[in-house]
Amino acid sequence: MKPPPFRWSSPGTTAEAVALLAADPRAKVLAGGQSLIPLLNMRLASPPHLVDINRVAELDAVEVTGDGVRVGALVRQAHLERDEAARKVCPLLGDALPLVAHPVIRNRGTVVGSIAHGDPAAELPAVAALLGATVRIASAAGVRDVPADVFFVAPLETALRPGELVTSVWFPAVPPATGTAVVELSRRHGDYALCGVAATVDRETGAARAAYLGVAPVPLVLDLPADDPGGYAAASVDPEADIHATAAYRRHLATVLTRRALAAARDRP
């Protein structure tokens, strides 16, 4: 469990970082390293070049306005978890972040890294998809913004192209009178959930929307009907069986957790 040899670069600016990525399309970006380093150590990935963005200070910023929260690529999960202004504008971030692995992992792991990794079992991609977040991507060719619903393509596959760097993610503010909640069931505290539901409920119209993690190839966002939303969710998800749970159990959880998430979101003060 030691990585094979690789070249390591440590740019000081976003411009330098994207120049390095443009020059070496097989290069990988290293930020918090909580997914990449285990892949390297187990020799499941062997990129010839790591572009380490930890020195790029301009990426280590959280911008909060009344419209939403912009999270830079170097912002640690633990940092955002403790950012009260961000949690006020986007309570879902505050709900979801404590469910991401363990404190020591959140101390290193970045919010943007989790989204760029595109794991359909992770909380932050589901939150991004539910809120209609926008992923800002830089490359030698310039900057483009990609909506979350087209960013996530397949398990661990995103719209990110070789040579590109996600510089930030914009989470729009939750509208007034909207309650939010995240509910999940995992085998142990901090594990990837067998099934998880992030939900928003408009308390005036009753309109409910939920994002599902762990039960579809990408974060699945559903506009839920007022009548039997749990049954609708169970019919819509596409879970797979693994050593931890059957597909039928995960589908069942989608029903139960939908009900619980909507109730929690509705009751939220």
Place this chain on the structure above:
Amino acid sequence: MTTRVFGERVERREDPRLLRGEGRYLDDLGHDALEVAFVRSPHAHARVLDVDVTAALDVEGLVAIYTHEDLPGRLADPLPLLIPHPALTAPRTAHALAKDLVRHVGEPVVMVVAADRYLAEDAADRVRVTYEVLPPVVGLDRAEEVAAHLVQEVGDVDAALAAAPRTLELRLDIERSASTPLEGRGVYARWDADDQRLRVYSSTQTPTSVRFAVAAILGLPDSQVECVAPDVGGGFGVKIMHPWPEEVLVPWAARLLGREVKYTEDRREHFVAATHERAQEQHVRVGFDDDGRILALDVRFLHDHGAYTPYGIIVPIITSTQLPGPYVLPAYRVEFSSLYTNTVPVTPYRGAGRPQAAFCMERTVDRIAAELGLDRAEVRRRNIVQPEQMPYDLGLTFQDGRPAIYDSGDFPATLRMITDLIGWDDFPRRKAEAAAEGRRIGIGLACYVEGTGVGPYEGGHVQVEPNGRVNVSTGLSSQGQGHQTVFAQIVATELGVPMEDVHVVTGDTRRFGYAVGTFASRAAVMSGNAIALAARELRAKALRIAADALEASPDDLEIVEGIVRVKGSPDAAIPLRTVAVLSNPLRYSFSEESRAATQFSLPVRGGPPVPRGEAPGLEGRDYYSPERSTFANGMHAAIVEVDPETADVTILRYAVVHDCGNLINPMIVEGQIHGGVAQGVAGALYERMAYDEHGQLQNASFMDFLMPYATEVPHIEIAHLETPSPLNPLGIKGAGEAGVIPGSAVLAAAIEDATGVAIARMPVSPSELFELQGGSA
């Protein structure tokens, strides 16, 4: 009267050092050593056709690549069968490096030595091994090849079953788990060409045995090999195995290359190349009367032994002989078959066959209660051995080849204590209240008796230096038990010296050469008693010398706080350190203290300065070798809540009553129970080895092997009962494994009580419980 720290909650003296990060674990040693990586079989069963190392040769920093062809003499032979048994008719052990055949994924095929582990892995990646893949056997339902078969019977089981008013049959299953210590295996060796000596450091539970094994296999005299167990980050049984292939290959390479060589196992290797335990399939027939009294028990079980049997059939023998637990079984037959599969070999893991035994017996008792509509505690009360029946002979042969005889215990008292502690009698009311709120809660109870302190022996050495420092050594090693604390408590109490003066060394063959090892809940019983006997020998000698100096009778002397004094007249006294000076008559003086022992200082008496029958120095050495094992016992009770919709299980309360005889340090015993219960919860709710049909372990990481975190382990309520063992001087019994034994049994009972669904297979996940409930909420 004197310093009695035996029995006190003395804080662990190991902890400040370990908590400050000052521990010296295997990988902390040998910074400049060459490092080793192995090419391991990716197949569960295959013929090794060819090894091509060409592509690896240009890796910078490569030092050597070895295959089986390179191994000389006994190193080329199969590794030793450590514990032969007449019933083990088809034993099989692995080669240090695979010869022709591999029988499980992870078996070492090629050894690579390089400047560091990174480069060693780079080179290992480039070695090309050609295999002819053979069909693997995975799982007990497909296993056919019998390693061993053994039947033990007490009474006439067939007749008793035929005559029993009622009978029941059960089929039970327990899955695989493993010790998984946080520190994996590791070995570091250096050959000293000047001294012609090989020093081996190993993260082992058995350093003296590693020494003898390495010497024998490498063809060296014992006197040229020494083995040290440094700080060891947990063992739980897996580090009992020896010699591991790595444990002989690394010293061999160190000597051959004349360089320091180190191997530190990584986590993935530990999952596929160390050992596992637990998996059994059990078939039970039980006969009983209308009052729930057991008349006959007939158990047949299959034991998945994995690819090899290096540790013999100790695990299924323990299951067989510990299955009766605290119950009177008028007729008992147990028959097992140990079967080979193409998976990691099975050797003892904390509990060592007992969790399976307790699961079998306790599930059976619960089924009897259910069948008769009787209270589960009441059925236990009617069947347990009574105090006046002690010593109670099971009529079985235990794992040490000696009769299994319960030496002491008060099982009715233990049962009363556990039902009081958990609130057993009041639980139906609580359950009904919870049900009214739509909650499902359930309670379970499980008992065990644990044979501990198996022989053949351990030794202890205690010595007082002229400065008053008391050195204690024993040959067995420590993996976190707190030996430096409890052995010091014993010596401080026996000698009458302050505990701060006592310094304990374990697991270093340079200090104490003869030992067996730390496993089977034996260290406190074996080394504890040996050290106490050595301290008593030293004390007697100190009193003889002091009596001479004080012109008193040894019988009139006592030792208090390190001072030998005449009882009743404390002014007539001499410090123990001065006695140490006097014990060693000197020609030369190097210090103020030693001046008193030089030839012109001592009074001239008849006879030689060191009388015949005495030896210079104030020290004692003794051994403790028990006639048979001593049996501890205990009972656990748990209350669980099962989510009616998700089938998720939450442990609301977990209570333990434990009787390991006299307690040396209650806090350390409780720590042992905490760790054991954590592993019991693991085996009941979380851990399994998920092999696919190809023999690939699908969860060989801490991400997918669900070792519980602190967040999954409940608060544990503990009460002690102290029924001394009559078998040893300190009246103590082992406590290391107890906590894990009834975990699966008690949680199965509680989940069954909460859900009404029969639990016959452990572990059980929420997904499985959901399926057992019929796949509906």
